[in-house]
Amino acid sequence: MKFPVVVYCLFVWISIQLNAQQNATLSNQEYAMQCRNDGWNVELLNTAANADYLTDEEKNLVLATNMVRTDPPKFAELYVSEVIGYYQGRLLKYPFEIPIETQEGKAPAVQVYRILLKTKPMGILYPSAGMSRAARDHAESLSVSGRIGHGSGNAPAKRLQKFGKWTGCMGENISYGPETGYRVLIALLIDDGVSARGHRKVILEERFTRIGVGSAPHKRYGKSFVVTYACDYADAAS
Numbered sequence: 001m002k003f004p005v006v007v008y009c010l011f012v013w014i015s016i017q018l019n020a021q022q023n024a025t026l027s028n029q030e031y032a033m034q035c036r037n038d039g040w041n042v043e044l045l046n047t048a049a050n051a052d053y054l055t056d057e058e059k060n061l062v063l064a065t066n067m068v069r070t071d072p073p074k075f076a077e078l079y080v081s082e083v084i085g086y087y088q089g090r091l092l093k094y095p096f097e098i099p100i101e102t103q104e105g106k107a108p109a110v111q112v113y114r115i116l117l118k119t120k121p122m123g124i125l126y127p128s129a130g131m132s133r134a135a136r137d138h139a140e141s142l143s144v145s146g147r148i149g150h151g152s153g154n155a156p157a158k159r160l161q162k163f164g165k166w167t168g169c170m171g172e173n174i175s176y177g178p179e180t181g182y183r184v185l186i187a188l189l190i191d192d193g194v195s196a197r198g199h200r201k202v203i204l205e206e207r208f209t210r211i212g213v214g215s216a217p218h219k220r221y222g223k224s225f226v227v228t229y230a231c232d233y234a235d236a237a238s
Helices: 028-037 056-070 072-084 107-118 129-145 155-162 181-190 198-203
Strands: 164-176 210-218 222-235
Touching: 028 056, 056 072, 056 181, 056 198, 056 210, 056 222, 072 107, 072 181, 107 181, 129 155, 129 164, 129 210, 129 222, 155 164, 155 222, 164 181, 164 198, 181 198, 181 222
Parallel strands: none
Antiparallel strands: 164 222, 210 222
16 A cells, blocks of 8 residues: 655654552543643643543543643643653652653753743644544554554554545654553653654644544553544544
8 A cells, every 4th residue: 555645753652650659540521620720721622522432541632732732832831840840860750659760851851841932832633533543453452462662664654544544644652651641741742762852743743633542551561552643634434
């Protein structure tokens, strides 16, 4: 099968967190209420609220992604600055949680904070059932095998083509470790240990309009989230 455009960006993020207390899971309604209290237009940004094919934390990841895309400086001031304060050397010490040993310390968090302050708003992302099925299929495959990664060649593009048709551009991020949508987004934005900051670039790619999310348990890292993105996507007829 010939694809119209090469895959935009394929990177993998590994976050090893041996902590059962990491950021408590919330229903989408609970998380949306928190975001509303922080001054976000949840009615506009919570595009996955009625997507019954997504779990609550998958919906929360879509909401958090739309928050950082529509007001990057606000997201930086409210959330990234808070995370920067939790670093002690190379340890990231969230309150009441087991410290996470990072590769770079707070440097990439400070970097993304400064970048977000200068980043212009971009469009929100709308969830796709087909893209989410592709993401969940891969997350479940990784769950069974215990492997990591995107697969060989243009495997991510082929997965999306299985459940619909993407056009223009596409991308895929994978997170291992964090169990909540918000923590997944923060980890991918910071991109500790990834010199090209590829995950961050995918999240902030202004051409994207569609998103899919799938998560599953992972035998090595506890949990994995696969996130797919596309300039445009048409779900296959069911």
